[in-house]
Amino acid sequence: MKTELVIGFDLGGTHLAAAVVDADGAVVSRRSSPVRAERGPGPVIADILAAVDPLLRGAAGKRSELRAVGVAAPGPLCVSTGRIVRMANLPGWDNVPLRDTIHDALGCPVAVENDGNAAAYGEYRGGSGRSIAELPENANDGERDRCDLVMFTLGTGVGAGVVIGGRIHHGHFENAGELGHMIVAYDGLPCGCGQRGCLEQYASASAVARRVRDAMRSGEPTRLADDGPIESIDATCVVDAARAGDALCGRIWDEACRYLAVACVNVQHAINPPRILLGGGMARAGSFLLDPVREHARRNQWKLYDDAPGIELASLGTDAGAVGAAALAWSLVDRTTR
Numbered sequence: 564m565k566t567e568l569v570i571g572f573d574l575g576g577t578h579l580a581a582a583v584v585d586a587d588g589a590v591v592s593r594r595s596s597p598v599r600a601e602r603g604p605g606p607v608i609a610d611i612l613a614a615v616d617p618l619l620r621g622a623a624g625k626r627s628e629l630r631a632v633g634v635a636a637p638g639p640l641c642v643s644t645g646r647i648v649r650m651a652n653l654p655g656w657d658n659v660p661l662r663d664t665i666h667d668a669l670g671c672p673v674a675v676e677n678d679g680n681a682a683a684y685g686e687y688r689g690g691s692g693r694s695i696a697e698l699p700e701n702a703n704d705g706e707r708d709r710c711d712l713v714m715f716t717l718g719t720g721v722g723a724g725v726v727i728g729g730r731i732h733h734g735h736f737e738n739a740g741e742l743g744h745m746i747v748a749y750d751g752l753p754c755g756c757g758q759r760g761c762l763e764q765y766a767s768a769s770a771v772a773r774r775v776r777d778a779m780r781s782g783e784p785t786r787l788a789d790d791g792p793i794e795s796i797d798a799t800c801v802v803d804a805a806r807a808g809d810a811l812c813g814r815i816w817d818e819a820c821r822y823l824a825v826a827c828v829n830v831q832h833a834i835n836p837p838r839i840l841l842g843g844g845m846a847r848a849g850s851f852l853l854d855p856v857r858e859h860a861r862r863n864q865w866k867l868y869d870d871a872p873g874i875e876l877a878s879l880g881t882d883a884g885a886v887g888a889a890a891l892a893w894s895l896v897d898r899t900t901r
């Protein structure tokens with residue numbers, strides 16, 4: 564049987580993650596390399612293209628076996644045209660035709676998707692949403708709805724994605740699922756997006772670390788004060804100190820969990836999914852994140868109807884975006900050539 568492969572890329576602010584995925588959905592090769600984002604889109608796209616052959620070699624594959632490519636990228640972007648509108652952390656990406664540029668270079672179908680959506684779709688197809696793989700081809704709407712999910716990716720910002728009825732929900736303006744910019748605090752902390760009180764100003768890894776650093780500069784005591792320069796404190800330091808009983812870090816961490824719980828309750832009412840997944844670097848805290856989020860959500864939920872979603876940890880880790888991009892690439896192959 565002829566070997567067929569796709570590559571999923573996940574372009575982040577600091578790294579380009581990639582996975583080669585076979586027709587059974589298995590990751591057969593992966594790679595992560597630094598992105599020198601300051602050079603602008605041309606060199607970054609060149610890095611994506613230059614990674615193709617080493618990735619295929621790592622999978623014992625050839626260029627002739629490459630059927631499609633998927634690219635997950637920070638948005639906003641236009642899924643239907645494959646153009647990047649803008650990128651918050653990568654300069655110079657204004658109205659860049661990413662899909663057509665890669666298609667012209669590689670000669671295969673290319674899918675471009677928001678990174679939060681791609682991660683959610685990756686979990687849906689190959690991670691914590693694995694039950695979808697057990698559905699029959701002719702599954703009805705009710706069966707598919709049981710596999711719906713919403714995922715928060717807690718990293719530099721808060722990415723998110725919504726999968727409904729087997730598809731990523733894009734919305735009329737193709738920008739649905741930007742749940743990191745859901746306002747959870749009226750007139751709250753300013754966000755780079757122009758709003759105030761966005762979820763990602765409280766519940767991203769960067770926000771947790773920044774809020775602890777700001778409190779330290781205001782003179783609040785913490786055991787982290789003995790650990791070197793304030794600038795070196797990241798979310799991992801905060802989690803470790805909170806676990807060890809540090810009051811400041813414990814408070815900031817618990818507030819992050821409270822805001823996430825509020826977001827989960829809002830999602831419950833807006834989407835009504837059976838489950839919400841927490842992924843990204845901050846989810847490595849495991850039950851130290853999950854347990855308080857579940858508890859705060861339970862206390863904030865309404866009592867009129869028992870429609871609370873299960874809140875779970877995502878399972879693909881840093882692979883989720885690339886795996887989701889690869890799954891979207893496979894869907895192009897299915898549509899165009901089979």
Ligand SMILES: [Zn+2]
Pocket residue numbers: 743744754755756757758761
């Ligand atoms: Zn915002």
